[in-house]
Amino acid sequence: MHEYQGRLRLVIKHYPYRYRDYSALAAQASEAARAQGKFWEMHDLMLSRKQLDRSSLAAYARELNLDVTRFLRELDSQMYLPQIKADFALARQLDFFQTPTFVINGRVLVGERPIEMFRQLIDQALAEVAPQ
Amino acid sequence: MRRHALTFFCWLLLSLLLMAAGPVQVPLDGAPALGPADAPVVMVEFIDFQ
Structure with a gap:
């Protein structure tokens, strides 16, 4: 955070x-x-x-x-x-059946995952919303 | 070992299916939150404390 x-x-x-x-x-x-x-x-x-x-x-x-x-x-x-x-x-x-389940700007990530994977998805989401 | 491989495969398949399904909209009204309301990225966590 x-x-x-x-x-x-x-x-x-x-x-x-x-x-x-x-x-x-x-x-x-x-x-x-x-x-x-x-x-x-x-x-x-x-x-x-x-x-x-x-x-x-x-x-x-x-x-x-x-x-x-x-x-x-x-x-x-x-x-x-x-x-x-x-x-x-x-x-x-939403057809989720496991915790934790994360939704990062609409993208679903299921289960406890390495922090790098979160960084990657957050960075990707930030890049997508950044003004061109 | 085979059981683990099968579990992993099922999990992978499901993840791919969920990703292929397109962006998921989650209504957020009134849920506990950290970070600014106008943040460009919103991460929703479905949690079980136990």
Whole structure:
């Protein structure tokens, strides 16, 4: 992101795997953290710590100085679930079946790939949109 | 070994098919994002945290 500062926007869509225990819960936790301005912090914590049960998520919320009562209330009421389901439906509609899947200015890249491949696709996209 | 080769081949085939299908439009309304809204390149990540 730093390398392409001002020229690249990263957008997250949720695609929780249906048969994993905590995928949907973690997606909702990221949105509950986002509601308190800490989406990326929660995103980073969940990916690095990997424990995604409710009590671990509550501990992350505490660590990030979120209002934990509000965080858990929103998590337990599943208030962000419709939004997660809409993203899920979109991924299905696009025939994506794996995470992570990336779309870079319309070009699809499936799976975890070497950073060079991202650079190449981003550079290519930048060249395509550059004024002639 | 053969299983890995087969998996890779299927994955490659799918990637090629997706690329051949042309640019994919993803509606972005309200999704979490980093970087300027008018950035010339937009990278959308479909993520599963688990």
